[in-house]
Amino acid sequence: MSRAININAPQAHVLAACAKRKVPISTIETLVSGGTRVVMNNAADTATMIAAYGSKVISTPVRRMPTRMGPL
Known part of the structure; x- marks a missing residue:
């Protein structure tokens, strides 16, 4: 099982x-x-x-936010 989940709730609610x-x-991200x-x-814990959170x-x-703005 993956440790990551996506939840249909605001970040503050998840925290x-x-x-x-x-x-x-x-880690957590919007x-x-x-x-x-x-x-x-x-x-x-997952x-x-x-x-x-169920449903x-x-x-x-x-779609996730890009974590880098360009090549290193």
Whole structure:
């Protein structure tokens, strides 16, 4: 199982939901296509958040923000 999930919720909501469940976050970003991409530290934490968000988990391809502006 991947540690990354895409959720149809604002970043602040995802941060609060993870804090409430004491689930540490490896990285988090807002998606261009709407919603939030969050990477947990392990698969068990990812499963916890998938269960918490249920139908709000995005299973279709999403557009992400580019992390680099050009070649190095």
